Amino acid sequence: MVETTKKRNRVFNYFCQDEQFAGGVAWCAGCPMELIARLTPKVLGKNMIFVGTPGCAAPVLHGQNIGAWHRMAYLASVMTGVPSKATGLSRYYNRIGQDATVVCFTGDGCATDVGFQPLSGAAERQEKFIYLAYDNEGYMNTGNQRSSATQIGAATTTTPVGKIGKGKSNAQKNMPMIMLMHKPTYMATATVSHLEDFIKKLQKAKEKSKEGFVYLHLFSPCPVGWRIDSSKVIEVCREAVRTNYFPLWEAENGKPRITVNVANPKPILEFTKLMRKYSHLKEDGLAELQKQVDERYALLKTLVNAGT
Ligand SMILES: Cc1ncc(C[n+]2csc(CCOP(=O)(O)OP(=O)(O)O)c2C)c(N)n1
Ligand code: SF4
Ligand SMILES: [Mg+2]
Structure with a gap:
């Protein structure tokens, strides 16, 4: 209990300090990406530069007309070039000996x-x-x-549900695992229901980015597209972790470690029932989704146990 209160206070302290964004910004109510964007500079410090791309983050990160929504340095990039721009920036700051943390902030697409x-x-x-x-x-x-980050069975505007369509017919690309195979200096998955875990990973990310590449994969459900009540978004993130839909782990130099152990994972229905994105799924669709989740978790566990 004392430990939980201490953890809450640490998270709260971060949220109280040095707000870099305007009080009200043009993101939808309940969007977890806003929480991610607001928290990141509070942990990484002011010497950070966001490099962003077209996507939901852009309207706020770019600013509107001649007005800015935040106080940080920001470089806009095309979707095809963001790591190339960040490469130039980080090499330049290293060359002149200036302390700077360059952060690409992009969507899954x-x-x-x-x-x-x-x-x-x-x-x-x-x-x-x-x-x-x-x-x-x-x-x-x-x-x-x-x-390709959309999971099997999900209803989207290009994988609609109707007489013919039954949602996305193939499985989500396992992006964290693909990035693990690159053996980055540091990588982690995180989400906003587990802020203490996210903060620790941001701190490590800053330190490790002085040595080499860092990849962070943030689960960020969209209340509008997934049709979730705005007040339920954090619960969705929590259930994603508790069902192993989105396990929380990290890896240093390609060696993965689970950071939030889930002793008895809940069935996937506990996650899917919170949104309309999967509301059409019947027993077979849910079984297929459960299979994906179980297979991915088993692969992760195998790599963790192997100390890969
Ligand atoms: C090369 C290129 N292709 C397509 C687009 C059009 N476009 C603008 S925003 C966007 C969505 C980006 O999706 P994602 O990166 O997942 O961010 P989200 O919108 O989900 O926040 C697309 C496809 C573009 N700007 N550039
Ligand atoms: S559309 Fe979704 S991801 Fe984009 S700002 Fe709104 S809630 Fe966030
Ligand atoms: Mg996206």
Whole structure:
């Protein structure tokens, strides 16, 4: 109990300090990406530069007309070039000896599809910056189209549910695992229901980005596209962890470790019932989704146990 209170106070303290964003910004009510964006500079400190791409983060990170929504340095990039821009920036600051933490802040569509090649290249070269992908499992800013991060069975505007369509017919690309195979200096998955865990990972990310490439994969459900009540978004994140839909783990130099152990994972229905994205799934659809979740978790456990 005392430990839990201490943890809550540590998180609370972070939220009270040095707010870099305006009080009200143009993100939808309940969007966890806002929480991720607000918390990141509080932990990483002021010497950070956001490099962003078109997507839901952009309207606020870019600013509107001549007004800014935040006080940080920001560089806008095309979706295909964000790690290349970050490479130039971080190399330049290293060359002149100036302390700077360069953070790519992109959606899953950019990370897993449109901008994957330069991300893979930067990871392979061990460029010294942080790549943070907020994963809302689709192209949300353009109208909830499926991306390769969209999970099997999910209803989106390009995988609709009707007489013929039954949601996405193939499984989600296992992006954290793909990035693990690049052996980044540090990588982690995180979400906003477990802020203490996220904060520790951000602190480690900052330190490790001085040595090489860092990848952070943030589970960030979209209340609009997933059709979740705004007040239930944190619960959705928590249930994603408790069902192993989104396990929380980290890896240093390719060696994975689970950071939040779930002793008795709940069935996937406890997660899917909180949103309309999966509300059409019957027994067979849920079984297929459960199979995906179990297979992925088993793979992760095998790699953890092998000390890969
Ligand atoms: C090369 C390229 N392709 C397509 C687009 C159109 N586009 C703008 S925002 C966006 C959605 C990006 O999705 P994601 O990266 O997942 O971010 P989200 O909108 O979900 O926050 C797309 C496809 C673009 N700007 N550039
Ligand atoms: S559409 Fe979804 S991801 Fe985009 S800002 Fe709104 S809630 Fe967030
Ligand atoms: Mg997205």
